[in-house]
Amino acid sequence: MKKVEAIIRPEKLEQVKRALEKRGFFPMTVTEVRGRGAQKGICLQFRGKKIEVDLIPKVRIDMVVPDSDVTPIIEIIRAEGRTGKNGDGKIFITHVEMVAAVRTDEIIMV
């Protein structure tokens, strides 16, 4: 099992969500977050006066999936979430040791 943690543009959420749905990747947790990447946010110029906007609103999608699903999910998020400009986001993949359901006693050890 792997955890896919994608940080994307908020305005791309609907698009990404629908595309994932279409391919059968349904369960996800979505969080509104703010952050910055390598570009240190956005710098607005006002007639010489600078305004730094260093924490930009993004959306985080968390999904825990079988290893084999990771590559297609990355492809979908890239295809739908990309604008080509700075700030499109990142996808992190981490190993998941255990998944325990709350409603039942089911435990998936990986």
Added chain:
Amino acid sequence: MPIDSGDTAFILICTAMVMLMTPGVGLFYGGMVRKKNLISMIALAFIAFSLVTIQWTCVGYSLAFGSDIGGFIGGLDFLGLTGVGMDGEGIPDLLFMAFQLVFAGLTLAILTSGIAERIKLGSFIVFGLLWTTLVYDPLAHWAWGGGWAATLGALDFAGGTVVHISSGFGALALALVIGKRVGFGQYSMEPHNIPMTLLGGALLWFGWFGFNAGSALAANGLAASAFVVTNISAAAGALAWMGASWINGKPSSLGMISGGLAGLVAITPAAGFVNPLAAIVIGVVAGLLCYAALLFRVRKGLDESLDAWAVHGMGGLWGALATGIFATAAIGGVDGLIYGNPGQFVIQAIDAFVAMGYAFGVTLVLAKLVDMTIGLRVTEEEEYVGLDIAQHGESISA
């Protein structure tokens, strides 16, 4: 006619109620934009009101209500409120001036629908001053200051053409010049705070009693009649739009309050001339017509973002025509089409279409002028960050 203390008390209160409609518009619009533009949207309403206050004091009141020049504009007799004093016909001239001022301020605030989430503040200030001077003031003069529309016998009780047709069709012209928001039609731009829009709607509905009943300019039976039909039309509009959207899916609260506003807009010119049953018809048609106009706008891919055109423009147009249909001499001294006076309907149509063409055309020219000189739009990067931070250096996020 000496000053009447009852009338004066009533119009003072009505003036304050109409003032509250301007921040009401700010909240109404603010709930419908994205979170990053909320401060901007509310601020634009306050700024519009402040700008127009100063403009009205210096020249606007004189251009609208000064001695008539060619039926088109008022003279400069009241520049800087010279000769506008504490005496008057029933109410002090100063109070009449203030009552008219709050209408002018509100109208510019309604116009911000067409430029939401992408307007440069400095450009809005320049454009707003030009617009209120060259569009609002002549229109106010035509209807209420002794201009050609009044001479022709056009009925506009509280500003169907002056406030709503002008701001609605003006917003459409402005939206065409400034262009769509980045990403419009590509990704969702859902309203971020519907309760805030409902709160704005509540302030508008409440303020509208001052707007329409106060337009009787006296605390009398006509004011009561205007008050009653205003409420009826609003309720009918709210239910009609809600019903129509129910057939198309869910009965959204946003549709309901938009319908309420459509009913309020449409009854505005008719408030002092029609009876309660006519108000039901006016409200129902307004709700359905404005909803259809909104659907049309969306189909055409027009980004007149917050639907001033669909609600105020089309609602105002319908209201002006409806006044010519349903007016009854029993209430306002003039009969309309269904009471055997088709001439009144023709006059209303001429008035409405001229106002529409003038507001749209002149707004288009002014917007182009400002766009070509100082530019109406913020940069794409500023638009992405949002106008709260980009224009005001403030943010509602912690």
